[in-house]
Amino acid sequence: MTVPNPVVGARPISSVRLPGLAVLLVLASAIVMAALVLLPLLVVFHDAFAKGIGKYLDAIRDPDAVSAMKLTLLVAAIAVPLNAAFGIAAAWCIAKFEFRGKGALLTLIDLPFSMSPVVSGLVWVLLFGAQGWFGTWLIDHDIKIIFATTGLVLATILVTFPFVARELIPLMQDQGSDEEAAALTLGAGGFTTFWRITLPNIRWALLYGVLLCNARAMGEFGAVSVVSGHIRGLTTTLPLHVEVLYNDYDFVGAFAAASLLASLGLITLVLKTGLEWRHAGELAANRRH
Amino acid sequence: MTAPAIPAAPIHARRPWVVHSILPGFGLSLGITLAYLGAIVVLPLVALAIRPWELGLDGVWRALTAPRVAAALRLSFGLSALAALLNAPLGMLLAWTLTRYEFPGRRILDALVDLPFALPTAVAGIALTAIYAPNGPLGSLAAKLGLKTAYSPLGIFIALVFIGLPFVVRSLQPVLQELDREVEEAATTLGANALQRAVRVILPALAPALISGISLAFARAVGEYGSVVFIAGNLPGKTEIAPLLIVIKLEQYDYAGAAAVGLAMVVISFGSLAAINWLQLLLARRGKA
Numbered sequence: 001m002t003v004p005n006p007v008v009g010a011r012p013i014s015s016v017r018l019p020g021l022a023v024l025l026v027l028a029s030a031i032v033m034a035a036l037v038l039l040p041l042l043v044v045f046h047d048a049f050a051k052g053i054g055k056y057l058d059a060i061r062d063p064d065a066v067s068a069m070k071l072t073l074l075v076a077a078i079a080v081p082l083n084a085a086f087g088i089a090a091a092w093c094i095a096k097f098e099f100r101g102k103g104a105l106l107t108l109i110d111l112p113f114s115m116s117p118v119v120s121g122l123v124w125v126l127l128f129g130a131q132g133w134f135g136t137w138l139i140d141h142d143i144k145i146i147f148a149t150t151g152l153v154l155a156t157i158l159v160t161f162p163f164v165a166r167e168l169i170p171l172m173q174d175q176g177s178d179e180e181a182a183a184l185t186l187g188a189g190g191f192t193t194f195w196r197i198t199l200p201n202i203r204w205a206l207l208y209g210v211l212l213c214n215a216r217a218m219g220e221f222g223a224v225s226v227v228s229g230h231i232r233g234l235t236t237t238l239p240l241h242v243e244v245l246y247n248d249y250d251f252v253g254a255f256a257a258a259s260l261l262a263s264l265g266l267i268t269l270v271l272k273t274g275l276e277w278r279h280a281g282e283l284a285a286n287r288r289h
Numbered sequence: 290m291t292a293p294a295i296p297a298a299p300i301h302a303r304r305p306w307v308v309h310s311i312l313p314g315f316g317l318s319l320g321i322t323l324a325y326l327g328a329i330v331v332l333p334l335v336a337l338a339i340r341p342w343e344l345g346l347d348g349v350w351r352a353l354t355a356p357r358v359a360a361a362l363r364l365s366f367g368l369s370a371l372a373a374l375l376n377a378p379l380g381m382l383l384a385w386t387l388t389r390y391e392f393p394g395r396r397i398l399d400a401l402v403d404l405p406f407a408l409p410t411a412v413a414g415i416a417l418t419a420i421y422a423p424n425g426p427l428g429s430l431a432a433k434l435g436l437k438t439a440y441s442p443l444g445i446f447i448a449l450v451f452i453g454l455p456f457v458v459r460s461l462q463p464v465l466q467e468l469d470r471e472v473e474e475a476a477t478t479l480g481a482n483a484l485q486r487a488v489r490v491i492l493p494a495l496a497p498a499l500i501s502g503i504s505l506a507f508a509r510a511v512g513e514y515g516s517v518v519f520i521a522g523n524l525p526g527k528t529e530i531a532p533l534l535i536v537i538k539l540e541q542y543d544y545a546g547a548a549a550v551g552l553a554m555v556v557i558s559f560g561s562l563a564a565i566n567w568l569q570l571l572l573a574r575r576g577k578a
Contacts, residue, residue, distance in 0.1 A: 021483075022390050029386040030398065032379055035427070036451055037404045040416035043426075047419055086325045093318035098308035108326055111334075114558060116512025117410075118532035119551040122539065123333030126340050131544050133336060158329055180312055190313035219409025222514035226536060239411040239515070246415050246519065255419075258412040265407035272407075273400045 044262045047255040059256035067233045068241035068257070074149065075224075075237060076217040079156040084210050087164025092198075095172030096180070106169070112161040120158045121226025124151055147229030152237060155223035160213045167209035168202055171283070175201055204279040208272065215268040219261055337555070340548035352549045357525050358534060362550075365531040366557065368442060369510035372449035373457075373503045379450070380457025380502060381495070387458070388465040402458050405451050410515025417448050418519040440522030445530065448517045453506030460502030461495060468494055497569055504565040511558050 049056050059065065090109060094102060112120060126132050128145040138145060145151045179201070183193040199206075221239040228235045236244055238261055246254035275283065307315065341349050352358060386392075387399050405413065421428040421438035431438045438444050468491065476490050514532040522528040531554055538547035 025382065025386050026390055026392050029383050030394075032383065033398055033401055036379075036447075036454065037401055039420055039426070040413055040451070041404060041408065043416045043419050044412060047416075082325075086321065089318040089321040089325075093315055093322055096312050097310055097315050097319075099304075099315075099319075100306040105322070105326075108330055111330060114508050114512075114562065116514065116532050116535075116551070116554055118514050118535050119337065119512065119555060122535055122547055122551050123337050125539055126336040126544060126548055127333060129539075129544065131542060154329075158333065161329060177310070177312055184311055184313075194314070215407060219412070221409060221411040221414075222512075222532065225514070226539060239409050242411050242415065251419075254415060258409075258415060261409045261412045265404070265409060265412070269400060269403055269407040272403070 041262060041266075044255055044258050047251060048259040050255075051252050055252050056256050056259075059250075059253040060260065062253070064233045064236070065238075065241060065253070065257055068236050068238045069260070071149070071152070071236070072218050072238040075152050075156050076214055078153050079160060079217045080210060080214050082157060083160055083213055084164045084206070086161075087166075087168050087209060088206070090165045091168035091172050091202075092194075094169050095175075096177045109162050109165050112158055117159055117220065117222030118226055121155045121223040123158070124154050124227050146227050147231065147235055149235070151227035152224050152235065155227045156217050156220055159220050159223045160216045163213035163216065164206065164209035167205045167212075167283070171202060171205045172198075201282075204275060204282045208275050208283055211268055211271055211275075215265060218264055337548055337552055341545055341552050344545045344549065348545075349549050352546050353553055357529070358531075358550060360526045361529050361531045361534045362553065362557075364442065364445070364529070365511055365554075366561075368446050369449055369507050369513075372446055372453055372510050373507035375450055376453045376457045376506045377499060377503055379454060380461055381499070383454075383458045384461035384465055388462055402455050405455050410452075410513070411519075413451065413516040414448070414519035417444075417451065417516060421447060421520060439520050440524075440528065442528060444520040444522070445517055445528065448520050449510040449513060452513055452516055453510050456505040456509065457499070457502035460498045460505065464495055464498040496572060500565060500569050500572070504562055508558055508562060511554065 048059075090105075093099075094105065125146055128134055128138060128151065130139070130146075132146075145154070179197050180193050183197050184190075188196070218237075219239060220237075221243070224237055225240060225243070228237070228240055230236055230240060230244060232244060238257055242254050242257045242261070245251075245257065341352075344352060353362070383398075383402065387395060387402070408416075418439055419425050421431070421444055423429060423432050423437075423439070425439070428438050436443065438447065473486055473490055476486050481489065512532060514530075514536075517530055518533055521530060521533070523533060531550060535547045535550050538544075538550065
């Protein structure tokens with residue numbers, strides 16, 4: 001990141017002597033951010049500890065909360081690696097080869113980003129719900145997808161589908177394939193070439209994509225809410241646990257669970273910002289989100 | 290960008306739609322990509338596209354024009370458009386201060402812009418509700434002015450502004466950073482005052498990025514569920530958003546009705562995005578003429 005050249009009326013100014021307009025604008029920005037964005041974060045932690053640290057610890061040690069955390073970790077542990085593997089495969093064929101239909105493929109990969117999370121859950125119910133296309137067959141064979149972990153995983157995969165692919169594709173397109181071609185002509189095999197040349201070139205972008213994918217996977221609410229059925233201790237992920245408690249007027253419990261998710265968001269934000277500062281050149285970071 | 294296809298490259302004998310490359314793994318990576326994409330994105334979307342029509346054409350029409358559904362669609366799309374429009378000045382303010390001034394805490398403020406992305410939606414939802422509820426810190430303030438924030442359309446609007454803000458800021462920042470200072474300086478030496486520079490020089494350069502930021506914020510807001518559903522109040526016909534209606538219809542096992550609303554949301558979203566793209570193209574052409 002380059003330090004921008006401070007300009008007011010095209011005159012460089014020092015950070016100490018900000019003229020009137022600049023002070024006004026900086027102040028206005030700070031107020032907007034504090035009231036609109038920072039306040040919700042503070043409220044989460046404030047309300048979580050509103051009845052003291054003891055009640056907070058009780059809330060996050062509650063068996064339902066613990067099983068919600070485990071389920072959230074399990075769902076992310078399945079969804080994120082699958083989407084990462086897909087992202088690498090998609091980026092390899094799109095960035096390294098020229099073929100017809102590439103534009104359509106890119107549009108399809110981006111599609112889940114512009115769908116409502118609720119629709120991303122709905123589509124699985126249409127397929128596997130009791131009255132879905134495969135509903136009767138699944139009941140006959142005693143397989144549960146909706147209102148079970150499989151449904152949560154499918155909904156999460158769909159919502160987080162593009163994250164890794166979208167980070168990798170523009171970067172690998174920029175990098176071209178000269179280095180891989182050189183390795184191949186020197187006698188390296190395809191796998192060696194990928195492992196020794198491509199992977200090191202894309203590792204930071206891959207990490208960045210996985211980070212964003214994981215944060216969304218663990219924090220997803222709308223899509224999993226549709227397929228979960230909200231069975232306490234069984235199909236409630238952490239965000240759904242927050243909802244259940246909140247609707248029961250257990251606000252300390254809800255905000256305690258929310259504070260864990262907020263911490264996850266904060267850690268992600270810190271790691272992401274760190275990556276952007278240190279490895280800006282290897283991230284294609286101007287195409288964020 | 291993509292390396293241009295070398296014209297002399299031989300066309301693949303078995304796959305005439307692929308430009309030959311010495312890199313391996315095209316078949317494998319494309320195979321994985323298509324299989325995964327088909328199972329996770331295409332098949333579910335086909336279900337969404339087909340399912341509503343079991344109601345028949347006028348059944349779908351009746352489902353969508355039922356007063357409760359029509360009101361929810363109007364509310365979701367109307368408030369999303371308003372929120373995206375408010376995000377324009379707020380986003381310009383933040384993008385401008387973050388790129389043009391150097392002040393203590395600038396990098397932290399910059400990182401905080403992503404907080405609405407990083408905070409799981411359910412967490413943002415209950416936190417915003419706590420803030421804007423009649424007894425909350427800002428809600429009580431608004432109540433003194435006679436304004437009802439939480440459990441009213443205004444509350445939904447605030448939540449949508451919250452989640453849309455980063456889209457506009459992040460779209461504008463790179464453009465503002467790369468905007469040629471010399472053009473602004475030239476305008477100054479030619480006698481343009483600050484207002485003229487802003488309206489005649491900076492705004493036209495920002496317009497395409499601004500439009501795409503607004504449309505991204507709009508698309509996200511239309512489908513948003515978690516951060517809205519707690520603050521909305523969910524009164525049928527008054528503060529009930531379209532995604533919530535899908536959830537309610539699914540709970541009543543009205544799959545076709547839910548799919549009809551979902552399909553309508555996808556179609557209207559895509560329609561408006563396409564219209565915005567077209568507008569942008571028109572603007573770009575005018576800029577060149």
